[in-house]
Every structure is written in C-alpha cells, then in structure tokens.
Amino acid sequence: MYSYSEFDQAFVQARVDQFSQQVARRIDGSLTEEEFRPLRLMNGLYLQLHAYMLRVAIPYGTLNPRQMRQLAHIAQTWDKGYGHFTTRQNIQFNWPKLPDVPKMLQALADVGMHAIQTSGNCVRNVTSDHFAAAAADEVEDPRPYAELLRQWSTDHPEFQFLPRKFKIAITGAPNDRAVTGAHDIGLRLVRNAQGELGFTVLVGGGLGRTPMVGMAVRDFLPEEDLLPYVEAVLSVYNTLGRRDNKYKARIKITLHETGKAEITRMIEARFAELRPLFGGNDQNLLAEIKAAFAPPAFRNAPVDGYDAFYAADPVFRAWADTNLARHRNDQYAIVTISLKAHGATPGDATAEQMRVMADLAERYGHDELRISHEQNVILPHVHKSDLPALHAILSQHGLATANVGLISDIIACPGMDYCALATARSIPVAQEIATRFDALKLEHDIGPLKIKISGCINACGHHHVGHIGILGLDRAGVENYQITLGGDGTEDAVIGERAGPGFAYDEIVPAIERIVRAYLDLRQEPGETFLQAYRRLGLAPFKAALYPAEGTQDAA
Template identity: 70%
Template sequence: MYKYNDFDEAFVRNRVAEFREQVERRVDGSLTEDEFKPLRLKNGLYLQLHAYMLRVAVPYGTLNSTQMRQLALIAERFDKGYGHFTTRQNIQFNWPRLKDVPEILELLADVEMHAIQTSGNCIRNVTADHFAGAALDEIEDPRPTAELLRQWSTDHPEFQYLPRKFKIAITGAPNDRAVTKAHDIGLRMVRSEAGDPGYEVIVGGGLGRTPMVGKTVRDFLPKADLLPYLEAIMQVYNLSGRRDNKYKARIKILVHETGLDEIKEMIEEAFERQKRDFRGPPSELLEMIEEAFAPPLFDNTQSLAFDHAQEANPAFRSFVETNVAAHKNPAYGIVSVSLKPIGGTPGDATAEQMRTLADLAEAYGHDELRVSHEQNIILPHVRKADIPAVYARLREAGLATANIGLVSDIIACPGMDYCALATARSIPIAQQISTRFDELKLEREIGPLKIKISGCINACGHHHVGHIGILGLDKAGKENYQITLGGDGTETATIGERTGPGFDAEDLIQAIEAIIETYLGLREDTSETFLQAYRRVGAEPFKQAIYARPEDEARAA
C-alpha cells in the first residue's frame, strides 16, 4: 500500500485544522449554513434528511487493518455503531454531530485517511478494480496509476471548480470490474501490438437522469502520456462544459452535444499543447509509487485442507463457489465478503464486523482489504489452506453469506431513509427482494444476476446498468418503482431498457418474481445467464409477464 510522505501528512493535517476553525465559526453562528455549505462539502460533509453525513475517502478501495479498525472506532464513538460502504468504494457515517467532525478527521489523519474531494465539483475519489493486484486475468495492477491520479488531482488548482463533479475509474484487466464505461473518464489497461502496457481511454460515461455509455477517444495511450492527456481532457471540459444547467453540466453532455469526432479533435489539440510544456512527475516518485504496490511475499506451500474442507462441508463448498475467485497465484484465492445478509441493509457493516475483517486481513490476508463498488469487502490475498479458517470466523461474525453475484447481492443506495435527494426508499425494497428469494430457495438455480436499486434519478445505486434495475420515484405523493432490464456495467456495457409503467411498492416484488420466472422458463439451459437470455430474446417476453394482469394491461395501454 501507498504510505504518506511528509507532504501528505502536512497537507491533511492542515486541512483538518482549517476545517476545525470553520466548524467552530458555524457552531457559534459566525457562519450561516449557506456560507458553511461550500466549506463542509470540500471536506466530505453533507446535510442529509436527519443529520450530517460524512463521506470518507478510500482511494481505489484499498485499506489495511489499522485503517479498518479506526473506522470501527469512529462508528462506535461518533455514529450508531456501523458504517455504510458505497458504490464509490468509500464509507459513509450517517449520524455524526457537527462539533465532532474535526475530531473524526483527526482520527482519520492518524491512519493516513481523509474526506477530501469526496464531494463538490472536483475530481472525486478515483476508483479501481477491487481485485487489483490479485486477479488472474490482470494485465497490470491499476492501483499505481490510481495513486498517481489521486496525487495529481488532489487540490489541483485548475480543477477545483469544474462545471460538475467528475469521476474516474480504472481497471487493469480485460474483464471490467470497475464499471469504467459509466464514468466521466474510464481507463482500461491494454497492450500495444509490441506488448507495451498502456490505456484505452473512455470519455463521457455516466448514469443519472441522462444515462450514457462512455466512448473511446484513444484505443491506446502510452503510460508516459497519461497525465498530459488527462490534463487535456479536463481542460476541454472545464472550458467547454455547460455551466448554465447543472443537469447538463457533465462531460457526457458535452460529448453528446459536440460529437465524438470533434471532441477527439479538441482533446488531441489540447494534448499537443500540454505535452510540449508538461513536466511529468519525477522518476523517483513514480518508482516510489510502484514499489508501494509490490506484491506481498506469497507463501506457496500447497495444502489439501482447502479441498478437504469443501468435501466435508457443503455450506463451505457453496461459499467457495460464489465468494472465492481465482488468484494469479494458484496457492491463493480472492475472498469476497458479502455485506448483503438476507434481509439486511446492503453495504452496512457494524463496528465489530469491521474489526473481524481487520483481524482476518492481518492474520490471513497480508494486511490488505478492498471495498468493492458493489458494496462488499474483499480479502484479495488469502492462502487457500487458510480459507476454511477465514470462513469459520466470518460465520461467527454474520459475514459468511454465500451470495456474491446472486439475486440477493443487491446494490442499493441509502434512499429516502437517509438521503435528502431521494424520492423513494431503496433499502426496504432490497430487503424484501433478498428475503423473498431466500424463501423460494431459487438463488442457486437462477445463477448470476445483478439487481441494482436507486431511490432517485441520480442513480447512486447504478440501476441503469443492473441486469434488473429498479428506480424509485414519487408519483402523486406515493412511491412508485420503474423497472429496467438488460443493463450491464462490464466491458460490454449497456443501459437497461425501461419495461413500461412503474409499480407500487406492494406490487414490485411480484413483478420481479414474474421476470425471473420468465427467464427460468425460456433459458436454453442452466448455463445461459439472465443477461445472455435477455440479449437473445429481447424485452417482450418479460414485459408480457409483468403486465399480464388485467389491471396492468390497462395501465400499460
């Protein structure tokens, strides 16, 4: 992992001291809420429905055990005993008191963490593949690039007041686990014909009220050109992006309204200018960053304990099938820990669970943890011989749900239970769906299926790229849920298609059941996934199934 240097330490401590003084002025009335708002947002502090919410940055989703234990301490001392892991690979605390926030930030600084640029019209927390450095299919670990981008973008004077917030994601593998095509800039590591590593650069992706799949502006960009090329993209956006309407201020709108060919030309012209004058980071810094992400010293001792445990324990075998992925080292596995217990709140973890995860990372995982954009926690480097012991500890902590990638592994935003922008609840819907399909005992038969739920049009639950997406809206004072089908957040990204009129909360679960029953009835065999079947047959069979009742037919007419 990257470790702070003296500059990093001083920068973060100075920001904490500055914000402490600003909070004191707000508490004593010297600052109005309107005056305080831009100051708190620069430090990741939101005012939600019931309380302040602090969003803590977890750059590219990477944590160590000390940091996870500090998050547990903050949850226990300053919140209600839990934290909420988000689709930005961050963690949110939903109940801090304003006067306590500076102390929380001090505790974060003690373990090389902060809340800078987790909000505002700036470059937000850079996200990455949660299997980075471990994945069998990886071309190169993307985290050194992500760390370079974090340093480049933090407090960059030219990009602190962009037309709108700006999000960058990077993956190091051909299988995209970072949803790069739904970001303002997506970077996919590729190799040239000569075998040199570089990047495919994707621009103009995004969800929200105008969902768009990003478009490739460079098939191959040499690694040495990354920063001047990104500077060029940012300059084009900063100068040409719309500022008259915040709903049309994202770079995706600029790409759409200007056209891809012209945008590419604008970027290339800016790149040529930028490249002539660009002074890249010193080689010592690049070497230091690369060294920080050197692979751990793996123990390649082979053992039959992993195989024997699967033979002896069907529950453990089920856990391995869904929650353990192939590692580039054959003696190891990547363990995904589900934060989606049946009937639970997606993404929530208690302080005690955080401590358990920290203990496991320290004892069995080379002291590394990852937060995934799917609101789960990853132990990226676990020796196969140790996975049975890890599983036993997870069971004791209520963290051994064997559902990664299945129906109950649902992404859901906090919705109207917390968020001031939400128009409907998300959490109860996720809880009802997971509970219902647990009752039906169909998860394994259904196979891979991604359900994503957003409580408003801002799409924090990524519903547009869910195989089944659910969008909660207010319809004449009543919660109403639209369904989209066929979305995909991977390298074959697509935006889901709306099925038709929405459903009241009490009818929604029945509609989801009808969709899945239709899939089970029309798939060619058990190997055909929901997304594959949808792409083969289209939307019509599913629409017929969910609008089959007379009242629904009348509503859809």
C-alpha cells in the same frame, strides 16, 4: 500499498485544522449555513434528510487493517456503531454531530485517511478494480496509476470548480470490474501489438437522468502520457462544460453537444500543448508509487486440506463456489466478504464486523482489504489452506453469506431512509427481494443476476447497468418503481431498457419474482444466465410476464 508521505500528512493535517476552525465558527454563529455549505462540502460533509453525513475517501478501495479498525472506532465513538460502504468505494457515516466532525477527521488523518474531494464539483475519489494485483486475468495493477491520479487531482487549482462533479475509474484487466464505461473518464490498461503498456481512454460515460456509455477517444494511450492526457480532457471540459444548467453540466452532455470528433480534436490539441510541460516528473513519481505496490510475499504451502474440506462440507462448498475468485497464484484465492446477509442493509458493516475483517486481513490476508463498488469487502490474498478457518470466523459474525453475484447481492443507494435527494425507498426493497428469494430457496438455482436499486434519478445505485434495474420515483406523493432490463456494467457495458409502466411499493417485489420465474422457464440449459437469456430473447417475453394483463397498470 501506498503510505502517506510527510507532504501528504502535512496537507491533510492542515485541512483538518482549517475545517475545525470553520466548524467552530458555524457553531458560534459567525458563519451562516449558506456560508458554511461550500466549506463543509469541500470536506465531505453533507446535510442529509435527518442528520449530517460524512463521506470518507477510500482511494481505489484499498485499506489496511489499522485503517479499518479506525473506521470501526469512528463508527462506535461518534456515530451509531456502523458505517455504509458505497458504490464509489467510500464509506459514509450517517449520524455524526457537527461538533464531533473535526475529531472524526483527526482520527482519519491519524491513519492516513481523509474526506477531501468526496463532494463538490471536482475530481472525486478515483475508483479501481477491487481484485487489482490479485486477479488471474490482470494485465497490470491499476492502483499505482489511480494513486498518481489522486495526488495530481487533489486540490488541483484549475479543477476545483468544474462545471459538475467528475469521476474517474481505472481497470487493469480485460474483464471490467470497475464499471469504466459509466464514468466521466474510464481507463483500461492494455498492451499493444508490440507489448507496450498503455490505456484505452473512454470519455463521457455516466448514469443519472441521462445515462450514457463512454466513448473511446484513444484506443491506445502510452503509459507515460496518462497525466497530460487526462489533464487535457479536464481542461477541455472545464472550458466547454455548461454552468447554466446543472442537469446538462456533466461531460457526457458536453461530448454529445460538441460531437465526438470535435471534442477529440480539442483534447488532442490541448494534449499536444500540455505534454512537454510535464518533463518526466510524473514518471519519476510513478516509479516511486509503483515500488509501494510491490506484491506480498506469498507463501508456498500445500492446499490438500482445502480440497478435502471443500469436498466434505456442503456449507463451506456453497460459500467457496460463490464468494471465491481465481487468484493469479494457484495456491491462493480472492475472498469476497458479503455485506448482504438476507434482510440486511446492503453495504452496512458494524464496528464489530469491521474489526473482525481487520483481524482476518492481518491473520490471513497479507494486511490488505479492498472495498468493492458492489458494496462488499475483499480479502485479495488468502492462502487456500486458511480458507476453512477464515470461513468459520466469518460465520460467527454474520459475514459468511454465500450469495456474491446472486440475486440477493443487491447494490442499493441509501434512498429515502437517509438521502435528502431521494424520492423513494431503496433499502426496504432490497431487503424484501433478498428475503423473498431466500425463502423460495431459488437464488442458487437462478445463478448470476445483478439487481441494482436507486431511490432517485441520480442513480447512485447504478440501476441503469443492472441486469435488473429498479428506479424509485415519486408519482403525486406515491412511491413508484420503474424496472429496466438487460443493463451491464462490464466491458460490454450497455444501458438497460425500460420495461414499461412502474409499480407501487407493494407491487415491486412480486414484479421482480415474475421476471425471474419467466427467466427460469425460458432459459436454455446448461447454465444460461439471466443476462444471456435476455440478450437472446429480448424484452418481449419478460414484458409479457411483468404485465400479464396489459393495460391494467397505471401509466408511470
């Protein structure tokens, strides 16, 4: 994986020193909160409902054990002993005290991490496929390109004050595990008929109050044209994007108002101007970056022990069936460590658990961890012979829940427990759904089902692309939860359909149970998933199950 250069280290250290002085000025009263606000946001520091929150960048979700241990140290020393992994492959610390933030940033800088551009109207943390360089279906490792974009976009003088925040995601596989269709720019690595590597470029995706799936403005962009083309997109957006209304400022609205044909023409024209200016320097840098992402030295060893253990131990077998994914090396597996134990807060990990995962990455995982946008942690390279021992250690620390991709593997934003923007609770709803279906012993029978929950219209929980999406809103001071069905964040991305009127807090879990029981009654055997059943049947039978006495629900 990529390690900071001397330039990176000096740049980050300078930002730490600068922000330390700004914090000191805020504490002594030299800066008002209004004056301090843009400065803290440039360094990932938010003022949330109860306390400050520090959002730390984990570029393209990749960490080494030393970095994970430092996150544990930060959580234990300056927070409340845990961190929250987000859908942007970041980590958030929810309880820092302002005088401690410079020390937290220094601790991050010491291990090649920072909180730069995790907030503000700039290019945010570039996200990627959490199975990158390990997945059997991969065309090419997307992380070198994500790192190239990170370096190019950090403190880019033209794009620090965009009309609105800007998010880029990149995947290297035909099975899109990076939700590229829901990003301002989505990049999909492909090969053309001649075998040349390039990108399908999507523009104008995004969720929030106006959810849209990105449109392809280039079916094939040659690899060497990535930076000038992305810069062209941002340049056009920076010129056209609205600054009079923040709700209409994202590029998806710009594309909708301008039209795909015209905005594509403008992007191509700007690209033609920019392309000659790069002069190959970006390709020289890309070559250096690619060398840092060389695959680990995979070991060649028998896997008979794994096969025997799998056959003999039903608990291990259940975990292997849900939490392992196929690796490009048949002797290896990709391990997803669930941070969704039944009743736990989705995405939270204690300092102890972070240290355990760091130890496991060192011992069994070629010194690499990934954070997924689904708020879990990945060990991308584990030899199958090590899996029984790894599972045993995970079990000792509450990290072996066998539920990845199942109904209790819920994406949830922090909601009204933390966020000043939230209008409803998310975490308790996720916890109650998980514990309810665990008690019913149904989740393995239900099979793959993605529930996503947001506590406000900003959609940080990606509810629009959940197979079942839940949106918490405020209705005259009362929490009300809308349900959407049939959403999908993969290569077949689609926005879910609203089912009808919302439900009160104490009604939402029974409503989800009615949907799921309807699916169990309606599905075709063998193995028709919830999403497949929904696509076959449409909304009507699920709506009938949700509202058995139509007209008795209050309109939302």
